[in-house]
Amino acid sequence: MAVRLSNRVSGINASASIAARKRVAELQAAGRDIIDFTIGEPDLDTPAHVVDAAVAALRRGETHYTPTAGIEPLRELIAEKLGRDSGLSLSPESVIVGSGAKQLIHDALMASVDPGDEVILPAPYWVSYPDMVKLAGGVPVVVPCAESDAFKLAPAALEAAITPRTRWLILNSPNNPSGAVYGRSELQALAAILERHPQVMLMTDDIYEHLTYDGIRHVNMASVAPGLADRTLFVGGFSKSYAMTGWRVGYACGPLELVRAIGKLIGQSTTCASSVSQAAAVAALQGSQDFIEETRAIYQARRDLMHGIVSSIDGVRVARPEGAFYLFPDVSGLVGRRAPSGEVIGSDADLVMYLLDHANVAVIDGGPYGMSPYLRLSYATSMDAIERGCLRMKAACDRLLP
Numbered sequence: 176m177a178v179r180l181s182n183r184v185s186g187i188n189a190s191a192s193i194a195a196r197k198r199v200a201e202l203q204a205a206g207r208d209i210i211d212f213t214i215g216e217p218d219l220d221t222p223a224h225v226v227d228a229a230v231a232a233l234r235r236g237e238t239h240y241t242p243t244a245g246i247e248p249l250r251e252l253i254a255e256k257l258g259r260d261s262g263l264s265l266s267p268e269s270v271i272v273g274s275g276a277k278q279l280i281h282d283a284l285m286a287s288v289d290p291g292d293e294v295i296l297p298a299p300y301w302v303s304y305p306d307m308v309k310l311a312g313g314v315p316v317v318v319p320c321a322e323s324d325a326f327k328l329a330p331a332a333l334e335a336a337i338t339p340r341t342r343w344l345i346l347n348s349p350n351n352p353s354g355a356v357y358g359r360s361e362l363q364a365l366a367a368i369l370e371r372h373p374q375v376m377l378m379t380d381d382i383y384e385h386l387t388y389d390g391i392r393h394v395n396m397a398s399v400a401p402g403l404a405d406r407t408l409f410v411g412g413f414s415k416s417y418a419m420t421g422w423r424v425g426y427a428c429g430p431l432e433l434v435r436a437i438g439k440l441i442g443q444s445t446t447c448a449s450s451v452s453q454a455a456a457v458a459a460l461q462g463s464q465d466f467i468e469e470t471r472a473i474y475q476a477r478r479d480l481m482h483g484i485v486s487s488i489d490g491v492r493v494a495r496p497e498g499a500f501y502l503f504p505d506v507s508g509l510v511g512r513r514a515p516s517g518e519v520i521g522s523d524a525d526l527v528m529y530l531l532d533h534a535n536v537a538v539i540d541g542g543p544y545g546m547s548p549y550l551r552l553s554y555a556t557s558m559d560a561i562e563r564g565c566l567r568m569k570a571a572c573d574r575l576l577p
Contacts (some may be wrong), residue, residue, distance in 0.1 A: 187306040191543035199537045209531075210564035212538045212552040215351070217418040217500075219473070221455075222466045225417060228458030229451050241450050243442045244434075245272025245426070249453050252460040253426045257411075261397035263404055271434045272456075273441060274448045276382050276412035276425030281307050282444075283378060283408055283427060284343070286436035288313040292342040297328040298545030299503065301351045301380070305545075313342065317545055322494060322505060326353035330364040337368075343376050344369065348393065349383040352544045352551040353503045354496020356387055359394050366400030377407045382425070385416040385467045387498040388475040405430055415499075416467055417459045424452040474500050477554040477561055484565035485552070488572050502552040503541070510548050512575035520575065523548035534571035536564045 195213040202209050244250065250267035258265045273279040280303075288294065290312035296304050297320045305315040318336045320326045333344065346365070348357040357365075369375055377396065384393040397404045412425030427437065441447065478495070481502055486493050490508030512520050514533065520526050523540040527550065530536045541549030554561055 183310060187309055188543075191302045191539060195537060195539050202531075202537075208535050210536050210560050210567065211556065212536060212554075212564060214553045214555050216420040216555060217415060217470070218556050219418045219470060221418050221422070222459070222462070224462045225419070225455045225458045228462075229422075229455040232451050232454035237450050237454055239450060241447045241453060243438050243447050245270070245448060246450075246453050246457075249426075249457050249460075252457060253411075253428065256460060257395070257409060257428050260395040261401075261404070261409075263397050263401060265428060269431055269434055270426055270428045271437050271441070272424065272426050272448050272453060273437075274423045274425070274445050275414065276380065276410050276427075277303065278441075278445070279410055279425055279427040279437065280304075280345075280378065280380065281310070282437045282440040283410075283429075283433065284308060284311040284313065285440055287311075287376070287433060288342055291340060293338060293340045294343040294345060295333065295336050295341060295375075296345055296545070297347075299326060299350070299353050299541065299549070300345075300545050301347055302543045304345055314340075316341070319546065320355075322492075325494070326350065326355040326503070327357060327361060328365060330368050333365055333368050337372050337375060339374070341372070341375050343378055345378045345380060346396070347380040347382075349387060349496075349498025351383065351499050352501045352541075352549075353494070354499045354501055356391050356393065356497040358391075359399055362394055362396055362399045366396070366403055369403055370400070373406075375406075377403055379407065379409050381409060381411045383415050383499040384411060386471060386474060386500060388471065388478060389497065391497050393498070408433060413456050413459055416470075418466075418470070419452075419455065419459070422449070422452040422455055424448050424456045474554065477556075477558060478502070480558060481552065481554045481561050481565055484562070484569060488569045490572065490575075500553055500555045502554065503544075503549050504552070505548070506550055507548050509572060509575060512577060515574055515576065523550060526550065529575075530568055530571055533574075534564075534567040536567050536571075538568075 199211045250270040253270045254265040254267045288311035292313045293316045294308045295316045298317050308315045408429035410427045413419040491504050493504035527540045539551045541547040
């Protein structure tokens with residue numbers, strides 16, 4: 176008997192970044208010397224004191240279910256942290272811990288979006304947002320954010336996108352894939368629009384909050400617009416800032432009714448986040464924060480190296496990202512050119528395959544991020560890999576014919 180899949184799952188795409196990583200792994204296993212710029216995770220190890228705390232928790236027997244919302248010490252620390260960032264007095268009851276920020280974004284949408292509800296997604300956006308919205312029965316409303324606007328949502332564009340069916344605006348800063356970071360005045364301008372539309376909730380995906388460069392710092396929306404706090408869900412985690420992607424632990428903080436609804440979904444799916452990962456997260460927040468400053472300096476140096484080489488490629492234009500660990504170059508100047516073998520580079524997706532086949536460099540096209548023709552390159556890898564890979568890209572692109 177054939178397996179019958181639901182319309183729900185048949186209507187969404189597989190994660191482009193996960194698919195790219197799988198393809199790279201297959202090629203490397205076959206013996207290809209692939210330099211991988213698709214990686215969406217730190218290549219650094221989790222800080223030693225965080226690992227030690229997890230081992231200690233294991234030895235204490237903390238290997239059982241925790242409360243669905245998370246252990247109290249962790250929720251208290253998260254409330255304190257967000258309180259410092261926002262200037263608000265936050266209760267641990269308004270915090271929920273999940274198996275990564277990704278789960279919490281998914282469950283927040285599942286808990287609040289009905290069929291036909293609209294969710295505004297500034298593009299370029301993280302690949303999973305549109306499909307999460309669709310899974311919840313909602314309608315992704317994509318608002319292009321031009322490179323001339325630093326890939327940031329303009330207030331007029333937000334105003335124009337809002338309808339009576341708008342349920343959410345999802346704002347990701349620093350942004351994956353562009354590296355754009357919203358400043359205080361830019362957030363104030365967006366908040367002024369949202370204040371006129373009380374039916375619209377705001378989700379801030381702050382997973383890259385600590386990865387900012389050139390003296391720029393992440394701004395918590397509540398510190399700018401405390402009047403929106405009762406309809407704002409703050410989402411964060413430990414994966415990027417503390418190199419803890421595999422630990423699968425994140426958090427959300429927001430209106431109590433919504434947090435409790437997310438808890439219902441977790442209770443009926445994963446039950447709770449890993450007890451050991453939660454112990455590690457406590458140590459991450461309580462311990463030295465030197466790791467964050469050290470990694471910020473590492474990533475900034477990597478950004479500068481990658482940006483320097485990629486910006487020298489004829490036909491490529493690339494902004495210098497302010498945060499996260501991605502470059503998002505415009506490759507429209509290469510579209511239409513021909514490879515030495517004769518094939519035409521008709522799109523950014525074609526360019527991805529050309530670079531994989533002829534330069535042994537893996538990148539991701541801009542399509543899954545809502546903007547083409549662009550590429551997403553991760554600099555969460557070594558300086559040596561960045562230099563070798565980018566020089567390979569430059570050589571391959573220089574071989575393209577008009």
